[in-house]
Amino acid sequence: xxxxxGAGSRAAPRGDPFVPRxxxxxxxxxDTRDTWTLVLEPADGATMPFAAGQFTMxxxxxxxxxxxxxxxxxxxxxxxxxxxxxxxxxxxxxxxAGPGTELGIRxxxxxxxEVSSGRGGDVVFVAGGIGLAPLRPAILEVCADRASYGxxxxxxxxRTPEDILFGDDLRRWAADHAVDVQVTVDNGQHAWQGRVGxxxxxxxxxxxxxxxxxxxxxxxxxxxxxxxxxxxxRGVAPARLRLSMERNxxxxxxxxxxxxxxxxFLCVDGPVxxxxxxxxxxxxxxx
Amino acid sequence: xxxxxxxxVTGLQSLLDxxxxxxxxxxxxxxRGGAVVNAEITEVADLPRGWGDDQEPGRYRLRPRDxxxxxxxAAGAQSAKPVFFPTDELLWRGRRTAGGSGFxxxxxxxxxxxxxxxxEEHGEDGPDTRPTALLGVRSCDLSAVGIHDTxxxxxxxxxxxxxxxxxxAFVIAVACSDPGGTCFCxxxxxxxxxxxxxxxxxxxxxxxxxxxxxxxxxxxxxxxxGALLDEIGATAAARGDLAAADAVTEQAAQRMGRRLDTDGxxxxxxxxxxxxxxxDVASRCLAxxxxxxxxxxxxxxTVEDVSDLSGESAERHRVWDSCFTADFSxxxxxxxxxxxxxxxxxxxxxxxxxxxxxxxxxGCVGCGxxxxxxxxxxxxxxxAAALRGVPGSNLPTPTxxxxxxxx
Amino acid sequence: xxxxxxxxxxxxxFAGLPEPVVxxxxxxxxxxxxxxxxxxxxxxxxxxxxxxxxxxxxxxEVRAPAGSPVVVDSAHADDVVGWxxxxxxxxxxxxxxxxxxxxxxxxxxxCLRDKCDTDPAVGYALLQRVVQVMSTRLQSAxxxxxxVYGAPV
Numbered sequence: 001x002x003x004x005x006g007a008g009s010r011a012a013p014r015g016d017p018f019v020p021r022x023x024x025x026x027x028x029x030x031d032t033r034d035t036w037t038l039v040l041e042p043a044d045g046a047t048m049p050f051a052a053g054q055f056t057m058x059x060x061x062x063x064x065x066x067x068x069x070x071x072x073x074x075x076x077x078x079x080x081x082x083x084x085x086x087x088x089x090x091x092x093x094x095x096x097a098g099p100g101t102e103l104g105i106r107x108x109x110x111x112x113x114e115v116s117s118g119r120g121g122d123v124v125f126v127a128g129g130i131g132l133a134p135l136r137p138a139i140l141e142v143c144a145d146r147a148s149y150g151x152x153x154x155x156x157x158x159r160t161p162e163d164i165l166f167g168d169d170l171r172r173w174a175a176d177h178a179v180d181v182q183v184t185v186d187n188g189q190h191a192w193q194g195r196v197g198x199x200x201x202x203x204x205x206x207x208x209x210x211x212x213x214x215x216x217x218x219x220x221x222x223x224x225x226x227x228x229x230x231x232x233x234r235g236v237a238p239a240r241l242r243l244s245m246e247r248n249x250x251x252x253x254x255x256x257x258x259x260x261x262x263x264x265f266l267c268v269d270g271p272v273x274x275x276x277x278x279x280x281x282x283x284x285x286x287x
Numbered sequence: 288x289x290x291x292x293x294x295x296v297t298g299l300q301s302l303l304d305x306x307x308x309x310x311x312x313x314x315x316x317x318x319r320g321g322a323v324v325n326a327e328i329t330e331v332a333d334l335p336r337g338w339g340d341d342q343e344p345g346r347y348r349l350r351p352r353d354x355x356x357x358x359x360x361a362a363g364a365q366s367a368k369p370v371f372f373p374t375d376e377l378l379w380r381g382r383r384t385a386g387g388s389g390f391x392x393x394x395x396x397x398x399x400x401x402x403x404x405x406x407e408e409h410g411e412d413g414p415d416t417r418p419t420a421l422l423g424v425r426s427c428d429l430s431a432v433g434i435h436d437t438x439x440x441x442x443x444x445x446x447x448x449x450x451x452x453x454x455x456a457f458v459i460a461v462a463c464s465d466p467g468g469t470c471f472c473x474x475x476x477x478x479x480x481x482x483x484x485x486x487x488x489x490x491x492x493x494x495x496x497x498x499x500x501x502x503x504x505x506x507x508x509x510x511x512x513g514a515l516l517d518e519i520g521a522t523a524a525a526r527g528d529l530a531a532a533d534a535v536t537e538q539a540a541q542r543m544g545r546r547l548d549t550d551g552x553x554x555x556x557x558x559x560x561x562x563x564x565x566x567d568v569a570s571r572c573l574a575x576x577x578x579x580x581x582x583x584x585x586x587x588x589t590v591e592d593v594s595d596l597s598g599e600s601a602e603r604h605r606v607w608d609s610c611f612t613a614d615f616s617x618x619x620x621x622x623x624x625x626x627x628x629x630x631x632x633x634x635x636x637x638x639x640x641x642x643x644x645x646x647x648x649x650g651c652v653g654c655g656x657x658x659x660x661x662x663x664x665x666x667x668x669x670x671a672a673a674l675r676g677v678p679g680s681n682l683p684t685p686t687x688x689x690x691x692x693x694x
Numbered sequence: 695x696x697x698x699x700x701x702x703x704x705x706x707x708f709a710g711l712p713e714p715v716v717x718x719x720x721x722x723x724x725x726x727x728x729x730x731x732x733x734x735x736x737x738x739x740x741x742x743x744x745x746x747x748x749x750x751x752x753x754x755e756v757r758a759p760a761g762s763p764v765v766v767d768s769a770h771a772d773d774v775v776g777w778x779x780x781x782x783x784x785x786x787x788x789x790x791x792x793x794x795x796x797x798x799x800x801x802x803x804x805c806l807r808d809k810c811d812t813d814p815a816v817g818y819a820l821l822q823r824v825v826q827v828m829s830t831r832l833q834s835a836x837x838x839x840x841x842v843y844g845a846p847v
Contacts, residue, residue: 016394017444018378018603024389043389061383061390062594062601087619102389104381129843159843186838188753190762193793196753197767198834205706205772220842226833248618250589253444256608257587258615260637262557263644268443284560286629 017253020059020104021048023080025097031083032163035130036095037071040080043102049077051112052137053244053272057252058082059104060093067249067267068094069134070108074141080105083133083165109252111272113138113242118214119148124206124236126227127156128199128219132165134244134271135218139169143177153180153206157199157223160185161192180207199223203230210235216272218244225282228275238276245270245278262287289483290507292521293528296357299503300331301519302459302491306420309515311457314370315422316363321349323363325370328422335360342467342544342655345664358423358495361467362654366428366583370421371452372435374607378590382600395448418455426478427470427654429460430486431583437646438586457511460492464535468544469655471668475547477652480536483508486652491516494532504532545655547668548675549639552649556640559674560632568670569628571663576609578657578665579634584642584650587615610634635670698723698799705746706772707823715816722805728752728792734775741778741786742803747771750796755789763789767831777824779803 027039042048052074059065066088072081086095097103115123115138123142125135135154142149154173158164164183173179182202184195195202199219215231217224224243231241247259247266254268261281264270281287294302306313307329315328318335328334334357339350342361352359381392424432436453439446460481463472472478477485481492483506490512493503504524507513524532559565579585589608594601608615611630616623624630642650651667658666699720702708708716726745728734734745734752745752749771755763766788769775775798778786784803810817 016379016447018605019392019394020379020381022390022392061381062592062598064592065590100388102385104390104392157843159841163843184768186841186843188765188768190753190755190765192765193751195768195770196765197831198837200837201830201834204830222837222840222842226837246618247623248616254442255439255444255446255586256589256605257610258589258608260633260641262636263641265645286624286626287560287633 017106018251020057020065020106022102023105025099025101025103026079028098031165034087035083035085035163035165037081037083038094038097038103039072040082040103040105041078042080042105047077048080048105048108050074050080050108050137052115052141053113053134054108054110055134055249055252055271056080056082056105056107056109057249058084058090058094060090060097061102061104063093064090065104065106065250066090066094067109067252069244069271071133071136074137075144083130083136085130106252109249109267111268111270113216113244113272115141115214115216116145116148118142118240119145120150121212121214122150122208123152124203124208124213124215124231125152125154125156126199126203126215126217126219126231127154128223128227129158129163130165131217131219131223131244132156135216136166136169138216139173139179143173143179146177150212151180151208152178153182153208155199155202155206156181156183157202157219158183158185160187161189161194182206198226200226200230203227203234206234208234211237213240215241216244217242221246221282228279228282232275238279239274241275242272243275243278244272290513291524291529292505292507292516293502293524294505294516294519294521295500295502296331298519298521299357299493302515303329303331303422305515305518306457310417311420312415312417313420313422316358316360318349322347323349323360325363325365325367325421325423331357334358334423339465340467342469342659343664344469344658344666345661347659354497355501356464356495356497358461358493359465361463361465361470362425362427362656362659363423364656364660365581366654366656367421367424367432368435368583368585370419371432371456372439372449372586376448376588376605378603378605380600380602383598418457419452420457420459422459422461424458424460424481424489425463425654426460426481426486427472427475427652428583429458429481429489430475430477430652431654432458433486434584434646434648434650434652435586436487437648438584441646458487458489458491458508460489460508462492462494462532462536463539464495466539466542466544467655467659469658469666470543470653471545471547471655472653473540473543474545474549474668475649475651475653476549479539481506494535496528496531496535502528504528545653545658545666545668547651547653547671549649552671553640553643555671555674556636560636562674564670564673565628565632567673568631568665569626571665572611572627572631573663574611574627574630575662576611577660577662579609579611580607581656581660582638583652583654583656584638585609589614610637635667638667639671698725701748701799702746705748707746707774707827711819711823715819718809718813718816719801719806719820722802722809723799726798726800728796728798730792730794732792734790734792734798735786736789737786739786741776741784743776744779744801744803744806745775745790746799746801747773747775748797748799750792750798751794752796753791753793755791757789767834774827777828779806780821780824 022043023040055069071083174181188196250256254265259266339352340360341348377395439449463479489508492506638650752769753765754767
């Protein structure tokens with residue numbers, strides 16, 4: 001019996017979940033000083049359907065493996081898109097994998113955002129830093145079915161204006177899909193004309209109907225805690241507030257035990273979990 | 288209706304012979320390095336005849352018995368865990384292709400098959416593909432194997448390596464007659480007598496009787512187990528033999544060295560998240576990982592990538608890991624569980640509380656190994672009692688006088 | 695043309711205040727306008743004004759000897775700027791610069807303090823709202839201090 005239920009629908013990996021499948025890097029784009037986006041295609045031609053919010057275990061041959069969220073369009077499973085921040089040995093090898101290089105992929109793993117459950121109401125995306133990347137598939141999903149949703153807000157906090165990801169997307173989502181995109185930075189240079197402040201301040205003032213809102217939050221855990229508090233203060237129900245959690249993920253299939261957050265294996269029960277489940281678990285250090 | 292037979296020591300040898308003749312690699316308890324361990328055996332003489340043990344927190348000593356018992360000891364140094372879930376497992380092998388930009392990865396099965404073998408460990412003459420017969424599995428460990436079956440094969444993703452080893456294995460359980468000072472299977476509802484339907488299934492289960500003749504009452508758990516007994520000419524057990532066997536485990540149940548009050552244990556642990564007791568235990572815990580290595584249910588692993596010097600070929604191995612290490616909870620930015628306090632809390636909470644949510648059972652089977660093999664003598668039953676705020680609730684039952692924890 | 699008294703209850707800072715209180719404090723206020731680049735105030739100057747932003751954007755900046763000033767906070771429509779008028783020694787701690795066409799309502803700090811002193815109930819109501827703003831900005835500053843998106847690259 002597994003009493004712990006995940007958020008539901010998910011795409012499952014093919015074959016032996018421990019053996020990576022080769023994917024070829026087709027496009028390689030530097031987004032910011034430390035972040036790159038890779039567009040990959042399966043070497044064997046078999047597509048990899050995924051749900052927005054899922055991740056894969058990515059490896060550069062011989063360099064080890066890291067969990068990376070999928071940042072591409074779930075409506076286009078023929079390509080696999082990953083946005084990767086260079087923060088360690090594995091991610092360094094990944095971001096430097098140029099076109100033609102084969103990378104090993106296992107997955108997709110974990111629970112998705114299930115943004116479609118927000119149809120008929122408002123949707124608020126709250127992103128911090130690289131946390132915009134795992135939300136991007138869900139935003140694309142909403143944009144493709146925009147009429148089914150009420151107000152859609154993207155509240156995005158970045159470190160500096162130079163660290164803002166997906167600038168073209170942000171402009172397109174605002175201009176073509178009526179997404180209320182609000183960006184704030186921690187530190188602004190003199191020339192920065194946008195907002196300076198914490199992303200939670202955007203939540204306080206955001207124009208959405210809290211009682212009929214689905215809120216999806218992704219970013220550093222500290223930022224998510226305060227964003228969740230701000231959303232709760234606005235009146236968003238804990239069960240309608242979803243966060244994507246990060247822990248040490250090694251196997252991706254709930255067998256290695258590393259990513260446990262008390263009773264949850266975050267690689268299979270998460271990474272996306274609702275706040276009613278997470279609130280007591282996020283309130284303690286070192287859990 | 289439980290089918291029971293009777294064999295004597297010669298019959299036990301015949302049983303071993305019949306298993307070897309059927310192609311099994313027979314593993315059973317034997318004395319090595321001053322401890323009872325599981326190793327390949329072929330003869331009754333390989334068993335720990337006349338050996339018992341003294342087990343207390345932080346202490347394990349073999350003790351000569353004044354009888355000829357073959358199974359007169361408590362939980363050995365290792366459970367069945369390493370047999371089905373080895374410390375090091377090859378997951379896949381790969382090599383670079385296409386001038387270095389590509390690669391091929393083969394699962395362990397196909398990599399081994401290409402070399403003409405299965406996934407069993409390599410003997411001196413190449414891969415050992417024999418199925419395993421495991422003799423001497425205690426009731427607590429049988430429950431632990433059942434838990435591993437759930438954890439590793441009973442959920443969304445299956446550990447194919449484990450499943451393959453388990454599938455062909457022949458299991459001979461043994462009832463406990465002389466529990467150790469750290470045993471508490473009665474508290475956990477896992478022993479001392481192996482019962483079909485509790486834990487992993489067994490093929491045969493032995494209860495050793497020493498007087499008037501040295502003999503074994505054998506409970507048949509499977510068709511192939513019964514067939515094996517037919518082959519060696521095992522007779523039916525008499526009513527007196529069955530009563531004697533019952534008495535063995537009834538007496539063993541009265542002589543548990545430790546007790547753990549499991550009433551509401553899950554909620555107790557969850558409610559104890561801020562208990563000062565964690566600081567207390569952390570002041571003693573060395574975070575050495577011994578408890579997790581000897582625990583028959585601990586299943587956490589990590590992966591190690593091994594590549595050759597040229598970087599042309601690489602292997603990925605899965606190896607045992609422990610929640611007591613700093614690396615275990617490492618994420619970008621640092622270790623989530625930095626303190627020993629939080630690591631012990633994680634381990635104990637997982638064993639006694641979150642395991643229930645994850646797998647529908649306790650993660651502790653009461654084998655006592657974590658208590659025995661802890662160099663600091665930390666006792667999970669004592670820690671549980673302390674969290675409950677009932678000093679002394681850990682006192683051993685009167686028939687087993689308390690022994691000083693340190694000598 | 696909407697009067698200041700008509701407008702104030704629509705601003706989040708004053709929303710919910712009793713009408714007489716709004717009318718009372720409106721007596722201290724005038725409409726002001728800033729062009730992009732124009733400063734509302736400079737660090738160290740006497741702080742005698744409380745700004746309620748109607749439209750536009752204001753940067754709160756810290757100057758350094760070299761390089762451009764760093765923007766440490768920004769204020770927008772529905773925000774307020776400045777609490778130094780309330781806190782001795784009534785000196786501005788930052789520069790405030792409009793970066794867009796900005797319209798605001800400027801309250802005379804001494805006038806407001808006088809009203810607060812005369813009627814502590816008014817003072818308490820205003821103070822509660824100022825503390826709310828301070829709390830939000832303090833939290834923002836503290837969390838940003840962590841540099842949670844920062845990179846050890």
